[in-house]
Structure formats: C-alpha cells, structure tokens
Amino acid sequence: MPTVPENALVWCEIPVSNLADAMVFYATVLDWELTLDETGPNPVAFFPMTESSVAGHLYPGKPGKGAGPTVHLAVPDTAEAAAARAEAAGGTRVMGPITIPAGQFIYILDPDGNSVGLFEAA
Numbered sequence: 787m788p789t790v791p792e793n794a795l796v797w798c799e800i801p802v803s804n805l806a807d808a809m810v811f812y813a814t815v816l817d818w819e820l821t822l823d824e825t826g827p828n829p830v831a832f833f834p835m836t837e838s839s840v841a842g843h844l845y846p847g848k849p850g851k852g853a854g855p856t857v858h859l860a861v862p863d864t865a866e867a868a869a870a871r872a873e874a875a876g877g878t879r880v881m882g883p884i885t886i887p888a889g890q891f892i893y894i895l896d897p898d899g900n901s902v903g904l905f906e907a908a
Contacts (some may be wrong), residue, residue, distance in 0.1 A: 795840050798857045801847030804896050805829055808844045811897055815872045815904070818861040820844070833859075849898035852883065858891060860901035865892045865906040872896070 802808035809820045809831045820831040828845060835841035842857070862869035869879050869892040880901070882892035889908040896902055 797840070798842035799847075800842065800844050800857060800896075800900055800902075801849050802844050802896075803846075803849060805844060805846050806829060808896070808898065811872075811875050811877065812844065814875045815861075815868055815877065816859060835863045838859070849896075849900050854901065856893065856901040856903050858905045861904050861906050863906075865890050868892070868904040868906075869894060872902075877902075 797891060800808075805822075809822070812831075812833075813820055818834050818898050820833060820895040823832055823843075830843040832843045832844045833841045851854060865883050869882075872894045873879055878895045880893040880895055883890045883906075884892070887908070889906050891903040891905045894902050
C-alpha cells in the first residue's frame with residue numbers, strides 16, 4: 787500500500803450554522819476563494835477545485851461541535867500562519883503542530899465547533 791493513498795477521499799462536506807460567515811472564515815484562514823452555488827435545493831459554498839483535485843463544500847447544517855470527523859485541509863503557507871488566522875477569525879486552536887513525515891498539521895475548531903486539521907506539506 788502506498789504511503790499516501792491516491793484518491794482515498796473523493797469529497798467532503800462541512801456543516802455550518804451561517805453559510806456567509808463560514809465562507810469568510812474559511813476564505814480568511816486558507817486564502818481561498820469559495821464559490822457560492824444556489825442552483826440546488828440548498829445553497830453551498832464550494833472549495834476551489836480542479837479536474838484532478840479532491841474538494842468539498844460548506845453547507846447549512848448542524849455542526850459537529852468537535853465530536854464529528856476531522857477534515858484536514860491544505861494551507862497556502864504554514865500551518866502556524868493559518869492557525870493564527872483561524873484564531874483571529876474566531877476559531878480555536880486545539881493541538882499542534884504535530885509533525886509527520888509528510889509535513890505537519892494543527893488541529894483547530896472552526897467557529898461552529900467543526901474539527902479541522904490545517905495541513906502544511908513537507
């Protein structure tokens with residue numbers, strides 16, 4: 787089995803109590819431009835994606851309050867810088883950095899209590 791599974795994750799969804807506020811939080815922390823899509827039965831905010839990337843979206847729903855799964859998201863710079871942005875934007879740093887051969891990550895809770903790993907590749 788390879789060290790990093792190829793395409794092990796195909797999609798992720800993060801429930802949020804306020805979609806507009808969550809879009810600002812994730813755009814600030816990850817330096818991403820999220821795309822609001824209101825064409826389906828519920829509005830969603832898509833993470834950036836390409837043809838070969840794994841992505842996901844935010845959606846109005848009941849957040850996990852730290853008891854649900856953790857989604858690890860790649861940061862554009864360092865895990866420390868992203869964690870600092872998360873705290874400044876209303877998130878909570880939980881643990882880390884934790885160094886692994888592939889890089890390092892820091893666990894945070896977003897303002898809704900969702901567990902997120904901020905991953906910095908080696």
